[in-house]
Amino acid sequence: MTRKIYSVSDLHLFCRRSLAERHLPSISEAIADADAFVFNGDIFDFRWSVLPTAAETAREAVRWLEETVQRRPECQFHYVLGNHDHVQVFIDQLHELAERTSNLSWEPYYLKMGKALFLHGDCVVGRMTARDLETFREGWLAEESRGEFVNRLYDVAFRTRVHCAVSRMFFPRATVIARLAHYLDDIGHGADSGTKEIYFGHTHLAIDGLEHRGQRFYNGGAPMPGLAFKILRAEIAA
Numbered sequence: 001m002t003r004k005i006y007s008v009s010d011l012h013l014f015c016r017r018s019l020a021e022r023h024l025p026s027i028s029e030a031i032a033d034a035d036a037f038v039f040n041g042d043i044f045d046f047r048w049s050v051l052p053t054a055a056e057t058a059r060e061a062v063r064w065l066e067e068t069v070q071r072r073p074e075c076q077f078h079y080v081l082g083n084h085d086h087v088q089v090f091i092d093q094l095h096e097l098a099e100r101t102s103n104l105s106w107e108p109y110y111l112k113m114g115k116a117l118f119l120h121g122d123c124v125v126g127r128m129t130a131r132d133l134e135t136f137r138e139g140w141l142a143e144e145s146r147g148e149f150v151n152r153l154y155d156v157a158f159r160t161r162v163h164c165a166v167s168r169m170f171f172p173r174a175t176v177i178a179r180l181a182h183y184l185d186d187i188g189h190g191a192d193s194g195t196k197e198i199y200f201g202h203t204h205l206a207i208d209g210l211e212h213r214g215q216r217f218y219n220g221g222a223p224m225p226g227l228a229f230k231i232l233r234a235e236i237a238a
């Protein structure tokens with residue numbers, strides 16, 4: 001008996017440079033087929049939101065999530081936070097929503113299901129322990145939208161595909177995997193643990209089952225211009 005688990009990360013909803021809208025139909029199809037569905041961080045983007053305040057973004061985000069989750073009560077939904085959605089005003093409302101919704105739970109850092117582990121992956125911005133990641137995330141708690149001027153500069157950068165080069169420069173694959181392995185060791189889910197598959201995002205660069213020290217790493221990329229994006233599917237022994 002296996003359970004079908006799908007996951008997506010880095011939709012960056014509410015950021016106008018995200019192409020997530022066009023993937024929403026395939027996300028609905030995956031949800032219709034799923035026993036469990038994992039939102040693996042940066043689903044909503046508070047820094048680059050088109051809405052004027054984090055409070056308004058949080059309200060719309062929770063409304064979207066509630067509708068999505070209620071449409072398929074047979075599916076268990078899990079929300080794992082990323083850096084862009086590790087914002088206090090959202091966390092409070094997410095917690096409240098999960099309290100009153102039987103098929104939704106949330107985790108700040110990672111979720112273990114069977115031999116699989118789901119985490120956002122922002123622990124790869126440096127060589128981080130769990131403690132380092134907590135400190136890093138504290139810096140996001142009071143995030144507010146950056147406003148129109150900076151947003152426009154980023155629009156230009158995206159038109160010239162600078163973001164693709166930046167992702168590749170900051171996140172070489174070997175470095176990403178080594179840093180993930182370091183963090184996983186720290187939280188007790190490293191090579192010698194029972195954890196065999198790692199699903200993550202954040203870097204916006206797709207990885208399809210790369211093997212390292214007996215663990216396999218998967219990243220679905222991101223729905224952004226010039227980048228690959230995929231809904232990840234896992235089968236887990238129930």
Ligand SMILES: [Mn+2]
Binds near residue numbers: 042083120122202203
């Ligand atoms: Mn991220």
